[in-house]
Amino acid sequence: MSQARFASCIPLPIEHKALVNVIEKARDWGLMHGVAMRDKKHFNKDVIQVAPFVLLPSPFPKTEFEKAVELQPILNELMHKVAHNDEFLEHTLQNALQVDEFTKSLYDIWVKVRNEGITQSVSLGLFRSDYLMQNTESNKIKQVEFNTVASSFGAMTSYLPTMSRYILRQLGHPDLIKNMPENKALSGLCSGITDAYDLFGVPSAVILFVVEEVSYNICDQRFHEFEIAEKRPDIMIHRKTLNEIFEETTLNDKKQLILDGRPVAVVYYRSGYEPAQYPSQREWDARLRVERSTAIKCPSIQYQLAGTKKVQQALASPGVLEKFMGSGPSTSRVRDIFTGLYSLDFDENGERAVEMGLKDAEKFVLKPQREGGGHNVYGAEVREALQRMRHSRERAAYILMERILPPLVQGYVIRPGATMPPPVVDLVSELGIFGVIIGTSEKIFHNRQVGHMLRTKLADADEGGVAAGLGALDSPYLVDM
Structure with a gap:
C-alpha cells in the first residue's frame, strides 16, 4: 500500500529569502526560550544548541487528536491496575525474565521489596501513550507504545505551540493559529509531582530527581525543577545520580530515605530505565534502597515493569483487557487503538x-x-x-x-549545524499524550490527561527519538478530515 499524504499547513516550498529569514528567527526564538540541548559530540556545560525542530506545525486529524486526549485517563487507570496485579505481571514476564537480565534485575527488586512489606503504597505515574496514524482511508490512530518512564520533552514541547504561532505570523499566516491546540504538559506534569509531595505530608521533606552522570537534555529536565520552584517555593529539589544516592542517602528506622538530614517525599527518575545506567552493583543497591523507602516513586518499580513491551503485547491478547476493564464501550475504544x-x-x-x-x-x-x-x-x-x-x-x-505506516507530509527539519536552508523532505509524525495518575492498589487520588508532544522524523528513518538525535520536536496543526 502506498502511503497517503497530508497537505502542509501552508504551500511549499517557501521562497528562499523568506525561508532563510524565518529560520534564523525561529532558531533564536528556540534558544532564547529553552528549546535547546547540550551537544553530545562537543560537550560543554556552558553551551547549548537549538534542539532539532520542524519549522511548520504538522497536520493531524482533529477527531483523532481528541480521541487520544479522551483515552488517556482510561489508559492511565488500566496501567495502574496492571501494575498492581502481581499475578498478571508474574505470568506475563516469566519467559522474558529467563533471557533479559535487566528486566529480571528490576523484577527481583520488586519481589524483594514486596516480600519485605511495602512501605509506601502510593505510586506516582507520569505516563505517555504514543500513537501513529494508520495509513488507511479513515486515518485512525494506533498505539505505538505506552511509556511509564516517559515525561521526556513534556517541558520543551509545552513551548512549541508558541514557537509555531510566532513562525506562522512571521510567514504571514496568523489565521492558521486557531488550529493549534494549547499544550500545558509542563505545568500538568509538575502538578503531579507536587500533588504526590502533598500526599506524603511531611513539610520538611524534599523531592529527589534521579539523573544521569551527564545531562544532555538539560533544558527539559531543569524546566520541571524551575516550574516547581516557581509554583511551590516551599519545596526543595535535589538532583543526584544513582551512584550519589548510594553514597549520600540512608534509610532511618521509619524506612524514610534521608538526604542531607531531610526525608525524601518523591523520587522522580530521569535515569535508571536502561541497562547502561547501572554500570555497577552500587547503582542497583541504590535503586533497592529507594524502593525500600517510604518515598513516593515515579515510576514505582511495578509501574516500570508494567511498561515493558511484553505487557503491552499481553494486553492486546483476546480477553485480557476485559479482565481489567470489563466489557463496556471503553474497552472497545482501547482495543481499537491496538495494532x-x-x-x-x-x-x-x-x-x-x-x-x-x-x-x-x-x-x-x-x-x-x-x-x-x-x-x-x-x-x-x-x-x-x-x-x-x-x-x-x-x-x-x-x-x-x-x-504502522503513517501518512506523509512535506516540511523542513531544522538541525544545529546543518546546511541552511534545508530541503523540503517527506516527514511522518508520532503523537504522545501525557497523563498523571497517583494512587494505591485500592484507591486512585488523581487521574488526568495533562498535555501532548509531537515528534517528527524523516519518512525513511526507522527510529524517531529526539534525545537520540533521530527525530525533531513538532507541534500538531489540527485539521478536519
Missing part, C-alpha cells in the same frame, strides 16, 4: 509469529523490553534476527509488532 502484537514465546502462538516475521519481515518491528528509543529492529534485519534467535531462548525477550 497487531505477537508473543515470541516457545509455544504455538510464538512459532506462528516467527513464521509471520520470517515471511513478511518488512511488515513488522521487533521490540525488546526497553525504554529510551534506538533499540527496535526493522526491515530485513527483522528476518535476520528471527533466524538467529529462532531456536534460542533470547527471542522471548522480544515481541513482534505490525509496522
Whole structure:
C-alpha cells in the first residue's frame, strides 16, 4: 500500500529569502526560550544548541487528536491496575525474565521489596501513550507504545505551540493559529509531582530527581525543577545520580530515605530505565534502597515493569483487557487503538509469529523490553534476527509488532549545524499524550490527561527519538478530515 499524504499547513516550498529569514528567527526564538540541548559530540556545560525542530506545525486529524486526549485517563487507570496485579505481571514476564537480565534485575527488586512489606503504597505515574496514524482511508490512530518512564520533552514541547504561532505570523499566516491546540504538559506534569509531595505530608521533606552522570537534555529536565520552584517555593529539589544516592542517602528506622538530614517525599527518575545506567552493583543497591523507602516513586518499580513491551503485547491478547476493564464501550475504544502484537514465546502462538516475521519481515518491528528509543529492529534485519534467535531462548525477550505506516507530509527539519536552508523532505509524525495518575492498589487520588508532544522524523528513518538525535520536536496543526 502506498502511503497517503497530508497537505502542509501552508504551500511549499517557501521562497528562499523568506525561508532563510524565518529560520534564523525561529532558531533564536528556540534558544532564547529553552528549546535547546547540550551537544553530545562537543560537550560543554556552558553551551547549548537549538534542539532539532520542524519549522511548520504538522497536520493531524482533529477527531483523532481528541480521541487520544479522551483515552488517556482510561489508559492511565488500566496501567495502574496492571501494575498492581502481581499475578498478571508474574505470568506475563516469566519467559522474558529467563533471557533479559535487566528486566529480571528490576523484577527481583520488586519481589524483594514486596516480600519485605511495602512501605509506601502510593505510586506516582507520569505516563505517555504514543500513537501513529494508520495509513488507511479513515486515518485512525494506533498505539505505538505506552511509556511509564516517559515525561521526556513534556517541558520543551509545552513551548512549541508558541514557537509555531510566532513562525506562522512571521510567514504571514496568523489565521492558521486557531488550529493549534494549547499544550500545558509542563505545568500538568509538575502538578503531579507536587500533588504526590502533598500526599506524603511531611513539610520538611524534599523531592529527589534521579539523573544521569551527564545531562544532555538539560533544558527539559531543569524546566520541571524551575516550574516547581516557581509554583511551590516551599519545596526543595535535589538532583543526584544513582551512584550519589548510594553514597549520600540512608534509610532511618521509619524506612524514610534521608538526604542531607531531610526525608525524601518523591523520587522522580530521569535515569535508571536502561541497562547502561547501572554500570555497577552500587547503582542497583541504590535503586533497592529507594524502593525500600517510604518515598513516593515515579515510576514505582511495578509501574516500570508494567511498561515493558511484553505487557503491552499481553494486553492486546483476546480477553485480557476485559479482565481489567470489563466489557463496556471503553474497552472497545482501547482495543481499537491496538495494532497487531505477537508473543515470541516457545509455544504455538510464538512459532506462528516467527513464521509471520520470517515471511513478511518488512511488515513488522521487533521490540525488546526497553525504554529510551534506538533499540527496535526493522526491515530485513527483522528476518535476520528471527533466524538467529529462532531456536534460542533470547527471542522471548522480544515481541513482534505490525509496522504502522503513517501518512506523509512535506516540511523542513531544522538541525544545529546543518546546511541552511534545508530541503523540503517527506516527514511522518508520532503523537504522545501525557497523563498523571497517583494512587494505591485500592484507591486512585488523581487521574488526568495533562498535555501532548509531537515528534517528527524523516519518512525513511526507522527510529524517531529526539534525545537520540533521530527525530525533531513538532507541534500538531489540527485539521478536519
